[in-house]
Amino acid sequence: MIGSFKTDRSSTEAGQNRIAPTSGSSAKRSRFVDAHRHADTAVFSDSFGKAELRQGLTTVINGNCGLSAAPVFGPHKADVAAYLFPITGELSDLPVESLAAYSAALSARSLPIHAGMLIGLGTVRAAVAGFEKDLTDGDYRAIRALLERTLSEGALGVSLGLGYAPECFFDTAGLVRALEPIRHTNITLSVHMRSESMNLLPSIDEALALANALHVPLQISHLKAVGRERWGTLVYDALEKIRRAREDGLDVQCDAYPYTAGSTQLLHVLPPEFLAGGTEAIARRLIDPTAQRILKERFETGTDYDNYAMLLGWENIEISSVRCGEDKPLVGKTVAEAAGDAEPWRFCAGLLSRNRCAVTMIDRLTSEDDIAAIYREPFSYVISDATYPKDGIPHPRVYGTFVHILERFVRERKTLSLPAAIRKMTRMPADRYGLNGKGRIAVGADADLLVFDPDRIRDRATFADPARCGEGMETVLVNGVPAVENGVCTGIGNGTVLKRRNP
């Protein structure tokens, strides 16, 4: 667990994180836990761990937003891998045909920190039925069977990405049907909602309806209200909905990342009907003159989906990675800048098409006051939503999220007390996914410990210079072994692959 010791050692963690002087079995858990990361393939990289340990992370959970790197197999494998690439990274050399194979390969490596996986319903649906809009009864049976199998292989929970294809093609009833294997379990359903702006409140209603129908714990992922016009109001209405649902007895929480910009596939700007058929079909559609006429109008007037072109403007959407060498000079520019004299929407369509959709963006979408309002709620915790683009520009959250919280939201803004912040980065996410032994300091708990002076923690990662590790994590222990000493990574790999214990 975390130990945030001041130099006089007078301030320990607060709240639930105090060291329990009990004997034996009271489980404890670890230090900073990031329950929403996209390091699905990054965990296999030799460089993995440094950015995480230097901000105090000892546990990460991948497979979020419906986009898990496993299980990917069968006739749609290449399509699924191409689609996942901008978020999860390259699957081609990894054993991703099942979570069991993935976990076995990861266990064989020297892992710097602990890593677990959610099963993404988007990946499951795409593996079974590709990117088509409609499912047959047989498809539903196959989806349920694959969910069951993957859960039995140790997935910590199930994630949805309802803003992404092919999950955006599910209606609520279809989701309930597909998710039958988790009905009446304590398996957490983590939901990236259908809308985070125009239809945020109906999207929360849908997530709550899912949890009510299935009787499962609900985690609302990266809550935010996208678009300047909605800042300061909409997120409060969203929080009120969650509060009321909790009062009604539903086990619902939410999480948020501490930055006003997000990062995801540039594809996310498209209306959902443009996302059918997989990346090759999308790439062809985007340069078809008839489809382009429709696309232009959808960008200009569409209000039935999160229309980033309208909500944010092309000047707030920055290109952060591309696949084509010829487009690399565009990285770091906004779509508006990169388009030059061309119409930005047409430029965006062309860019996506020639890169076979493998383009990521950093999009400026929310306000820090909204983020603070979310963090003030006792039912919210901290996540990063970090992705690992192979080249291009990473989002600073990859390097800075957990020290950013301590520096910005505890020390500077005073949004959170230190104990409250620690709880939101340790025990709450650990408990959400049943990580017994992580998230608190206690006898019998895993000896994942941090020692730092909260006054000296510094986040050095910025949007202009994102790949900079945090400062101030003096000592990090992973299962009792020093992974960071005197602020320097030791290179010792003592992490484990986390699996859900099946009842």
Ligand SMILES: [Zn+2]
């Ligand atoms: Zn997401």
